[in-house]
Amino acid sequence: MKQCPTCKATYKGQNICHRCKSDFTPLLVIEKEASYCLEKAKSLIKECKYDKALDEINKSFFLLKTQEAAALKTYVLAQQGEFEKVFSILETNQIQVAPHLNVDANKN
């Protein structure tokens, strides 16, 4: 979480927004669980247990849609030869490859 979902104040690491006093506890629990699932998935990938890894990635992605989860999902799907699903993820922009390198197509 980079900012308060209520007032957009910068997140400063506390459980309560310094500006509007929103309680972040439920969001922080979700972030922690999503992160835990991804770490579990990475261990399973190292053991080539792709089906179980995909389950953990999907759990994580359900909780919190992150670039890392989407990237790991495409990796696992590619390992399983599910290229149509990989292309679908790429086409729906669930992964932005190096967004800092994006060039405005309308320039020039």
Ligand SMILES: [Zn+2]
């Ligand atoms: Zn706030």
